[in-house]
Amino acid sequence: MTQTLSKSAETKNQYTVTWEKLPDDFKLPDAPVENIDQPLLAAALREALDLAGFILAPMLIASNFGLCAKVNDKTVVKAPDWVFVPSVLPAEPGDVRPSYTPNGEGEVPAVVMDFLSDTDGSEYSKKHTDPYGKWRFYERILQVPIYVIFEPKSRVLEVYRLWNSAEYELQKPDANQRLWIESMGLFLGVWEGEKSQRTGYWLRWWDEKGNLLLWGAERVEQERQRTEEERERADRLMAYLRSQGIDPDGI
Known part of the structure; x- marks a missing residue:
């Protein structure tokens, strides 16, 4: 499947995007996890969803996982710290899914998250030419509806919604400092406490009635x-x- 995405007059860019599953012999970038907090934060988000019975068979929820697209005939792979895809095509029996190509293997991710480290600000990159920054890749190429950026040390949580399939717009939290994630039917917010021998700020889920999804x-x-x-x-x-x-x- 191929589509051409016209960009703003400001950049005057055009991306020809092809949604092709990566060949089995494609070598994915071997980028290390930034710090030990990131996998803990990602696992905690999934644990609460799993115990609440939220996760269904067609869904894909993963962390530090490659999202792929071929842009202007060049394969681009970005790995968000956490991703939620409502429905994907089933993998072959016994196969482990090494990466995911939206539209080619199922729906476009509904939510992607990045947990910022002390030294790496590349998650914010809006660079519109190769190599593309994560922001630009999620916003303009994949067109992911919700992009979450969380800085665990400062507790800053930013949730961006794709506006008119064009640009991300920062969302305002409610009176409880939580943000409604419509595709999941849940609120997302920051919680302070201890888990897995880590004390600090965590992302947590609340249901529509304000009940915390427990670990x-x-x-x-x-x-x-x-x-x-x-x-x-x-x-x-x-x-x-x-x-x-x-x-x-x-x-």
Whole structure:
């Protein structure tokens, strides 16, 4: 599948984009993860979705994963720190998907995220010529509807929405400092606390009613507290019955 994307008068660029699955022998760029925070942040986002029953078979949710397109006859691969695709074509049995080509293998990603490191600002790059920056690739070539940029140390969260299939527009958070991600039916916001031996700021999901989607350890603790509260209520009831001269064991 091939399409020509006309750009703004400012750049006067035209991108001819071909959506072709990469050949099996294509060598993907071997870019290292910037720091240990990035995989932890990505895994935490997926964990909450998985436990909430959000993830369905057709979906693709991945981290540090190559998104591909052939632009002006040159293969371009960018790896966001987190990506959500609502529906993809099934992989062959036993195959591990090494990368993803939108339109050729399924839908365009609905959400991409980048977690900024101390030293790398390339996620913001709007460079419109080869080699393209991530911003330009997501905005103008892939046309991803939502681009999230998060700086974990400063807690700055920016959510950009593609406006009229042309340019990203910064979204304003609600009164709770959360942003509605329509394609997921969830709010995204910043939470401070400890997980996986890391204390700091995290991205978290909330449902439309404002309920936080819990991680596994939080669910275990919630169940423990519920069991403890039930035991305490039972103890108070037995104590009351005894105070009234009633043997609860004889009831």
